[in-house]
Amino acid sequence: MGDSRYTGKDNVRLRDDGMAVVILDQSLLPGRTEYLEAETPEEMYEAIKTLRVRGAPAIGIFAAYCMAALAEREIAAFGGKGGGRKNSGHDGLFADDASGAAEFMDVMKKHGEYLKSSRPTAVNLAWAVDRTLEAAGRALKEAAETTAAAAAAEAVRREALSIHEEDIAMCRAISEHGLSLINSGDGILTHCNAGPLATSRYGTALGPIILGTERGMRFRVYADETRPLLQGARLTAYELSQAGVDVTLICDNMASAVMKNGWIQACFVGCDRVAANGDTANKIGTSGVAVLAKHYGIPFYVLGPTSTIDLACPSGDEIPIELRPPEEIKEKFFTEPVALPEVRCYNPAFDVTDHSLITAIVTENGICRPPFDESLRAAVGRRK
Numbered sequence: 001m002g003d004s005r006y007t008g009k010d011n012v013r014l015r016d017d018g019m020a021v022v023i024l025d026q027s028l029l030p031g032r033t034e035y036l037e038a039e040t041p042e043e044m045y046e047a048i049k050t051l052r053v054r055g056a057p058a059i060g061i062f063a064a065y066c067m068a069a070l071a072e073r074e075i076a077a078f079g080g081k082g083g084g085r086k087n088s089g090h091d092g093l094f095a096d097d098a099s100g101a102a103e104f105m106d107v108m109k110k111h112g113e114y115l116k117s118s119r120p121t122a123v124n125l126a127w128a129v130d131r132t133l134e135a136a137g138r139a140l141k142e143a144a145e146t147t148a149a150a151a152a153a154e155a156v157r158r159e160a161l162s163i164h165e166e167d168i169a170m171c172r173a174i175s176e177h178g179l180s181l182i183n184s185g186d187g188i189l190t191h192c193n194a195g196p197l198a199t200s201r202y203g204t205a206l207g208p209i210i211l212g213t214e215r216g217m218r219f220r221v222y223a224d225e226t227r228p229l230l231q232g233a234r235l236t237a238y239e240l241s242q243a244g245v246d247v248t249l250i251c252d253n254m255a256s257a258v259m260k261n262g263w264i265q266a267c268f269v270g271c272d273r274v275a276a277n278g279d280t281a282n283k284i285g286t287s288g289v290a291v292l293a294k295h296y297g298i299p300f301y302v303l304g305p306t307s308t309i310d311l312a313c314p315s316g317d318e319i320p321i322e323l324r325p326p327e328e329i330k331e332k333f334f335t336e337p338v339a340l341p342e343v344r345c346y347n348p349a350f351d352v353t354d355h356s357l358i359t360a361i362v363t364e365n366g367i368c369r370p371p372f373d374e375s376l377r378a379a380v381g382r383r384k
């Protein structure tokens with residue numbers, strides 16, 4: 001797959017024929033670098049659910065490409081592009097009239113709902129699916145009836161490519177803004193993985209570190225291992241090592257110790273959904289890091305694109321938190337189960353950090369400081 005120094009480059013892409021989405025399977029890293037092709041809605045759903053593709057922006061990009069591939073497949077299934085399928089035997093889908101195009105939209109909406117149901121917390125998934133559906137809807141209105149479905153499919157493809165391109169630009173801008181908050185020589189603690197794998201190119205929380213390193217700055221990064229799925233150990237430590245960054249892996253319960261030692265000057269974390277008041281959902285354990293940072297007087301920064309800000313969600317209380325299976329705690333990554341089968345587990349994938357614990361939220365449109373209800377609204381308003 002060519003130069004893998006910045007692994008975000010081609011981690012998610014549309015296959016050349018447009019009929020499948022190709023992803024680097026993050027669930028196998030760092031031991032194995034394998035790509036897989038998701039063709040069916042079930043394969044796409046499974047890839048999100050099992051974290052083969054993960055990280056809020058990457059899930060959004062993937063979902064948009066899934067919609068493009070599914071649109072292409074729907075059209076191919078009914079005999080090629082162009083619209084008229086009266087003899088296809090498929091109950092009039094894509095027939096030479098407006099009802100065929102409407103039926104195409106219905107099928108696409110069903111695909112979208114199915115994909116959205118795979119993981120509930122990261123808002124980017126629903127945001128990206130809805131953007132592709134809106135693009136399809138606009139194209140349908142403008143196109144001639146007989147070619148409307150093909151025009152809609154093409155609009156979905158273009159929208160997906162735009163979402164990906166925009167994410168690359170947003171990560172770059174977030175990295176620049178974030179870099180203004182730290183100095184060469186700083187120690188930075190991060191939780192989970194918000195690097196190129198979770199986004200595109202630079203990443204969000206890791207973006208300033210990678211960009212600064214490119215410019216000759218030096219940072220000492222402490223990566224929480226991130227129980228139970230070990231995104232910090234498997235992905236963050238891997239990406240930062242590849243980028244030539246001085247990274248030290250710690251267990252989640254060591255964050256307080258490294259802060260107390262005076263080794264941490266800032267915390268940088270990503271986000272899965274930022275509510276209108278600044279409450280932020282991110283990987284389980286993030287809010288604990290924020291509480292510790294407050295105790296030790298260390299600034300706690302959340303970095304994420306405005307696509308992760310959900311102004312329709314008033315506070316963290318309304319953010320749905322995904323619950324995951326107990327096996328991830330008791331069995332996964334262990335040679336033998338570490339708890340009895342009957343032991344009950346509580347395995348939320350995310351928690352919400354109260355806005356009062358957050359120093360600033362860094363977006364592509366600038367650094368938002370409290371009061372967040374005003375600064376976030378302004379950042380979203382500047383979205384092109």
Ligand code: MRU
Binds near residue numbers: 199203205269272
């Ligand atoms: O369960 P995951 O691995 O998808 O959780 C990911 C995170 O919590 C990331 O920090 C977040 O999505 C931001 S990625 C830029």
